[in-house]
Amino acid sequence: xxxxxxxxxxxxxxxxxxxxxxxxxxxxxxxxxxxxxxxxxxxxxxxxxxxxxxxxxxxxxxxxxxxxxxxxxxxxxxxxxxxxxxxxxxxxxxxxxxxxxxxxxxxxxxxxxxxxxxxxxxxxxxxxxxxxxxxxxxxxxxxxxxxxxxxxxxxxxxxxxxxxxxxxxxxxxxxxxxxxxxxxxxxxxxxxxxxxxxxxxxxxxxxxxxxxxxxxxxxxxxxxxxxxxxxxxxxxxxxxxxxxxxxxxxxxxxxxxxxxxxxxxxxxxxxxxxxxxxxxxxxxxxxxxxxxxxxxxxxxxxxxxxxxxxxxxxxxxxxxxxxxxxxxxxxxxxxxxxxxxxxxxxxx
Amino acid sequence: xxxxxxxxxxxxxxxxxxxxxxxxxxxxxxxxxxxxxxxxxxxxxxxxxxxxxxxxxxxxxxxxxxxxxxxxxxxxxxxxxxxxxxxxxxxxxxxxxxxxxxxxxxxxxxxxxxxxxxxxxxxxxxxxxxxxxxxxxxxxxxxxxxxxxxxxxxxxxxxxxxxxxxxxxxxxxxxxxxxxxxxxxxxxxxxxxxxxxxxxxxxxxxxxxxxxxxxxxxxxxxxxxxxxxxxxxxxxxxxxxxxxxxxxxxxxxxxxxxxxxxxxxxxxxxxxxxxxxxxxxxxxxxxxxxxxxxxxxxxxxxxxxxxxxxxxxxxxxxxxxxxxxxxxxxxxxxxxxxxxxxxxxxxx
Ligand SMILES: O=P(O)(O)O[C@H]1O[C@H](CO)[C@@H](O)[C@H](O)[C@H]1O
Ligand SMILES: O=P(O)(O)O[C@H]1O[C@H](CO)[C@@H](O)[C@H](O)[C@H]1O
Numbered sequence: 001x002x003x004x005x006x007x008x009x010x011x012x013x014x015x016x017x018x019x020x021x022x023x024x025x026x027x028x029x030x031x032x033x034x035x036x037x038x039x040x041x042x043x044x045x046x047x048x049x050x051x052x053x054x055x056x057x058x059x060x061x062x063x064x065x066x067x068x069x070x071x072x073x074x075x076x077x078x079x080x081x082x083x084x085x086x087x088x089x090x091x092x093x094x095x096x097x098x099x100x101x102x103x104x105x106x107x108x109x110x111x112x113x114x115x116x117x118x119x120x121x122x123x124x125x126x127x128x129x130x131x132x133x134x135x136x137x138x139x140x141x142x143x144x145x146x147x148x149x150x151x152x153x154x155x156x157x158x159x160x161x162x163x164x165x166x167x168x169x170x171x172x173x174x175x176x177x178x179x180x181x182x183x184x185x186x187x188x189x190x191x192x193x194x195x196x197x198x199x200x201x202x203x204x205x206x207x208x209x210x211x212x213x214x215x216x217x218x219x220x221x222x223x224x225x226x227x228x229x230x231x232x233x234x235x236x237x238x239x240x241x242x243x244x245x246x247x248x249x250x251x252x253x254x255x256x257x258x259x260x261x262x263x264x265x266x267x268x269x270x271x272x273x274x275x276x277x278x279x280x281x282x283x284x285x286x287x288x289x290x291x292x293x294x295x296x297x298x299x300x301x302x303x304x305x306x307x308x309x310x311x312x313x314x315x316x317x318x319x320x321x322x323x324x325x326x327x328x329x330x331x332x333x334x335x336x337x338x339x340x341x342x343x344x345x346x347x348x
Numbered sequence: 349x350x351x352x353x354x355x356x357x358x359x360x361x362x363x364x365x366x367x368x369x370x371x372x373x374x375x376x377x378x379x380x381x382x383x384x385x386x387x388x389x390x391x392x393x394x395x396x397x398x399x400x401x402x403x404x405x406x407x408x409x410x411x412x413x414x415x416x417x418x419x420x421x422x423x424x425x426x427x428x429x430x431x432x433x434x435x436x437x438x439x440x441x442x443x444x445x446x447x448x449x450x451x452x453x454x455x456x457x458x459x460x461x462x463x464x465x466x467x468x469x470x471x472x473x474x475x476x477x478x479x480x481x482x483x484x485x486x487x488x489x490x491x492x493x494x495x496x497x498x499x500x501x502x503x504x505x506x507x508x509x510x511x512x513x514x515x516x517x518x519x520x521x522x523x524x525x526x527x528x529x530x531x532x533x534x535x536x537x538x539x540x541x542x543x544x545x546x547x548x549x550x551x552x553x554x555x556x557x558x559x560x561x562x563x564x565x566x567x568x569x570x571x572x573x574x575x576x577x578x579x580x581x582x583x584x585x586x587x588x589x590x591x592x593x594x595x596x597x598x599x600x601x602x603x604x605x606x607x608x609x610x611x612x613x614x615x616x617x618x619x620x621x622x623x624x625x626x627x628x629x630x631x632x633x634x635x636x637x638x639x640x641x642x643x644x645x646x647x648x649x650x651x652x653x654x655x656x657x658x659x660x661x662x663x664x665x666x667x668x669x670x671x672x673x674x675x676x677x678x679x680x681x682x683x684x685x686x687x688x689x690x691x692x693x694x695x696x
Contacts, residue, residue, distance in 0.1 A: 161662025163383030314509025
């Protein structure tokens with residue numbers, strides 16, 4: 001009987017944020033891949049594209065014209081998943097057919113006027129302006145009496161369902177706290193009620209001690225591959241101090257966040273020397289008017305690629321039905337990301 | 349204030365199997381799509397492909413030669429995610445770094461000798477032979493003392509990470525009950541303990557009464573779009589009687605299952621007149637040696653396509669961070685699937 005080694009033997013790891021286990025199969029990275037490959041087009045985009053509905057001055061599908069904006073530009077999504085209207089509804093409760101109307105607002109945030117940029121290619125000061133707008137939007141939307149949660153996120157790259165390369169993110173603000181956030185909150189709360197401290201603050205302290213999964217660190221933030229990461233190059237940016245949400249950020253903290261986002265996404269681009277696709281988003285306290293001492297600001301990055309620009313990890317059959325599964329260990333991925341330069345390959 | 353209408357207004361629905369909510373945005377189906385489209389190659393495949401590692405008589409990557417099999421053929425996956433070895437392990441418990449070795453067996457099931465077929469194109473009697481093997485495998489693997497769960501599934505189509513068009517499925521048998529199954533079990537058990545009946549038996553009875561989301565029905569099974577379905581054309585096959593697992597299936601029930609699988613996958617192919625991609629798999633009682641009166645056999649189908657053979661639904665940013673979201677109502681999808689012929693378009 002050989003003794004267990006996490007670099008060679010299949011094992012499960014526990015995710016304390018979601019209270020669930022994931023399967024790690026380090027030995028599986030060796031299998032050959034004969035399946036679907038992703039297109040990678042690295043054409044140089046123009047700074048302004050007359051056909052882009054996000055570029056300044058252009059007309060959108062619904063006939064509205066974008067202003068001649070210079071910096072960050074926010075507008076209501078023309079094809080939102082939510083509607084502002086308050087509707088009349090008489091609830092009938094039932095074991096199997098529970099349904100309730102959901103109100104909300106969907107917005108699009110253009111990060112820059114320049115169509116050809118992405119976050120890692122922007123200046124830190126300009127990314128800071130995006131963070132400023134995230135803060136304003138969280139405050140404005142979260143301040144509406146019918147909004148209980150503000151989800152800020154970015155889908156980057158065609159493979160992540162992004163239909164326009166213009167640098168942009170989204171906000172979905174809604175009247176309920178969505179499922180995954182509610183689950184995270186439940187586990188943060190359980191830990192806080194038991195220990196009187198923040199789960200993520202304590203976790204980050206331990207990670208800094210161990211220093212095996214830390215990718216980047218500055219005055220205010222840490223970027224790491226979580227011990228329980230699911231995606232091959234999944235990472236999380238966590239604030240060092242227990243900040244519940246964006247409103248509490250100082251100017252300096254916003255600059256620190258902008259800086260760590262730039263460095264992390266630069267490393268991502270450098271990994272396969274392509275514009276690295278991902279979905280990223282912020283988890284922070286809901287705006288439901290309740291106190292949330294359990295919350296601790298963090299930002300998730302879920303990139304789909306596995307071995308190269310062309311081969312992604314498919315979260316399919318087993319993963320959809322049974323459990324998330326990964327083929328390299330988080331420590332192996334952390335080592336690779338850590339070793340990559342903070343200077344973008346295009347500037348090399 | 350207009351009154352709520354589930355065909356027009358965004359709403360959330362409750363999934364009692366997973367105890368979570370999903371977001372439905374019926375009004376969003378109208379948005380134009382400018383993003384990634386999927387390749388659809390409908391070339392006629394040969395009945396035997398000398399380069400296919402699943403075809404009978406061919407040599408696999410690891411040098412082993414497949415026998416000259418005629419019907420269904422099962423073998424251990426050459427690049428499994430699990431290993432049979434029992435390893436020495438001394439647990440150290442910790443809030444943030446919980447990890448335990450996982451033992452198991454991965455198998456591949458070739459559904460047919462014929463490289464060019466898929467389930468909907470096979471004869472019911474031949475699909476029945478696949479069900480026979482599922483039953484045998486569940487019994488054999490589940491009978492091993494270190495196997496607590498047997499996940500049977502199929503990834504079909506390149507877009508679902510399937511790397512070989514030869515008709516085949518997989519089995520991942522392991523020493524723990526995986527996260528999603530454990531969660532389903534928890535909710536089935538809660539209902540069973542409270543009501544003394546099966547959640548899915550009671551649900552299916554109600555769905556048969558309402559008859560709005562039922563796609564197919566035979567003596568022993570029902571195929572329907574669940575009220576809480578997430579994927580645009582997600583369906584579930586449920587046994588009418590409360591069967592805990594495959595072992596309890598009679599010959600006739602296995603034939604009924606084969607028949608409803610054929611009809612359902614035929615409708616899927618007829619939807620866009622292509623070989624319809626999906627991940628499908630069986631949820632049934634774990635093989636952990638405990639009694640499981642709460643369990644009720646069912647099979648999930650998770651197809652990714654949304655509007656056409658080329659446009660899939662992306663479960664990305666909001667969906668990964670906040671909550672599953674769909675753009676058409678389950679009732680609209682059910683109506684479309686119901687209206688499609690049970691005769692495969694290739695035989696038309
Ligand atoms: O086992 P396969 O077919 O090589 O691989 C496919 O199915 C597995 C089980 O759902 C996934 O883990 C892989 O990501 C996917 O590519
Ligand atoms: O809003 P977009 O960019 O058109 O759409 C994209 O992001 C949304 C939010 O994650 C998803 O619901 C869509 O499936 C995806 O294609």
